[in-house]
Amino acid sequence: MQIDTPAISSRTQTPSARAWGDPLALLLASTGEGVFGIDLDGLCVFINHAGAHMIGFESDELLGRNMHDLTHHSHADGAHYPVQDCPIFKAFLEGLPCRIDTEVFWRRDGSSFPVEYSSHPIMDGGAVRGAVVTFVDITERKRAADALQRAKDELEERVGERTLALATALKQVRELAARSEAVREEERTRIAREVHDELGSLLVALKMDVNWLDKRLSEQEQRTLEAAGDMRERMRCKCQNMSRLIETAVDNVGRIITDLRPSILDHQGLWAALEWQAQEFVQSAEMSLNWCMDVDPDGEWPDPPEPLAMAVFRIFQEMLSNVGRHARARRLDVHIVVQAGVLSLSVQDDGVGAPAQAFEAADAYGVMGMRERARHFGGDIRISSAPGQGTLMRLSIELPAGALA
Numbered sequence: 001m002q003i004d005t006p007a008i009s010s011r012t013q014t015p016s017a018r019a020w021g022d023p024l025a026l027l028l029a030s031t032g033e034g035v036f037g038i039d040l041d042g043l044c045v046f047i048n049h050a051g052a053h054m055i056g057f058e059s060d061e062l063l064g065r066n067m068h069d070l071t072h073h074s075h076a077d078g079a080h081y082p083v084q085d086c087p088i089f090k091a092f093l094e095g096l097p098c099r100i101d102t103e104v105f106w107r108r109d110g111s112s113f114p115v116e117y118s119s120h121p122i123m124d125g126g127a128v129r130g131a132v133v134t135f136v137d138i139t140e141r142k143r144a145a146d147a148l149q150r151a152k153d154e155l156e157e158r159v160g161e162r163t164l165a166l167a168t169a170l171k172q173v174r175e176l177a178a179r180s181e182a183v184r185e186e187e188r189t190r191i192a193r194e195v196h197d198e199l200g201s202l203l204v205a206l207k208m209d210v211n212w213l214d215k216r217l218s219e220q221e222q223r224t225l226e227a228a229g230d231m232r233e234r235m236r237c238k239c240q241n242m243s244r245l246i247e248t249a250v251d252n253v254g255r256i257i258t259d260l261r262p263s264i265l266d267h268q269g270l271w272a273a274l275e276w277q278a279q280e281f282v283q284s285a286e287m288s289l290n291w292c293m294d295v296d297p298d299g300e301w302p303d304p305p306e307p308l309a310m311a312v313f314r315i316f317q318e319m320l321s322n323v324g325r326h327a328r329a330r331r332l333d334v335h336i337v338v339q340a341g342v343l344s345l346s347v348q349d350d351g352v353g354a355p356a357q358a359f360e361a362a363d364a365y366g367v368m369g370m371r372e373r374a375r376h377f378g379g380d381i382r383i384s385s386a387p388g389q390g391t392l393m394r395l396s397i398e399l400p401a402g403a404l405a
Contacts, residue, residue: 032136037122039130042066042089054137056108067133071105076112091119092131105135114142172368179365191256202249209242265313269303271295271336273313274345278334281320287332294337304343304399311373312345312397315381318370319347319393327351327391338399346394353385370395 034051036044044062052059055071062070068083075081083089091098101116117135121128216235220228265273271293282289303309323329329351336345359367367383374381379397 034135035132036062036067037130037132038067038088038092040092040128042068042083045130051135054107054113054135055105071107072103074106074112076104076114088117088119088131088133092121092128095121095123095128097121101138114138116141172362175362175365179369194252194256198252199249202245202252206242206245206249209238209245213238262313265309270309270312271303273309274316274334274336277313277317277320278332281324282332285324287330290331290333292333292335294339308377308397308400311377312343312395315370315373315395316345316347318366319395322366322393323347323349323351323391326354329390341399343397343399344394346392348390348392350390353387353389353391355387356383356385359383359385 031048032050034048034054036047036051039045043064044067047059047062049059052062057070068081068086068089072086072088073081087098087100090096097118097120099116099118101114103115103117104112105115105117106112114137115135116138117133119131119133122130122132213235216231220231223231262273262277264276275291275293278289278291281287304312320332323332327349329349331350333348334346335348336343338344358364367381371381373379374395374397377397379395382394382396383391384394385391
């Protein structure tokens, strides 16, 4: 490709080209950045309108004045900025350019603004004659950076809080699992003790009675008719005693089975099991009971599925257990209602109560266990209590559609 040099020369002489006048002056006037030149004494040789406007002056007012004293005399905190430390002057004194975005320029009215500036030495025959400085107001950039940093700090804080919450929750889950295992072990120990102490002793007594009967029967032929008659009466009494021992053993087995899983829950359903448990509790705790259940098991609200029914029953048992262990109450109010497919079960006592934080403590394993059971089925447990005002525990759980006949 060839370039027509005469054509280029002729175009530079056209009226549109002459309208540009001084291109350098037009460039300085049209740029949005501030640009000024200084001599070796730091005095302003030229400055464009944008630069003068940013620091609150007219361009003509700055010519011949020391730019460091006017706009770079102090740090952002107001501390004096010695001219010998100024990167602008170091740049042309050492003949090296610089670019800074961590300082401020000062306006005529005494206010400052964050600035990014660069300084380039002006060379003439190998000697430095001054410097050209370009600068731009980076207030919005700094504000955006500060906002981004704040958002980052807030995010890190929230992540830290969530991490701590997750760690705390994990610790509570582990403690709850350990507590559950300890409770199961205690339950196994209790059942083993009952089987050993009660059923074991009954079976030993029955074995001794059977051995006694066997021995007496083997001696019966050697007795006289009168002695044999007396022995038959004694053996009849022994059999009656053995029957009572067997009945006691059957009762103990039934009680142990009921502790493990109430048969009434399988045979008569959740609603009957809840009422039975409440009656059993107040009878053993010697408390009065106000029982209110707005549920029709034969109508609109049949029993929920077995896993949910067992969870509700165990939660109810734990509520009663808390009353028995801590409340020292004389009266118990139980209210059970199913409305719009939501089961609401509340237990309220007139006992000593407790501060709210007692139910949120790390070692409140019973409350944690209830809440975990409820959450597993999408339910919620709320507890209201205050010292001297008793305690209200309420379970709310949505019954599955299959339970709504």
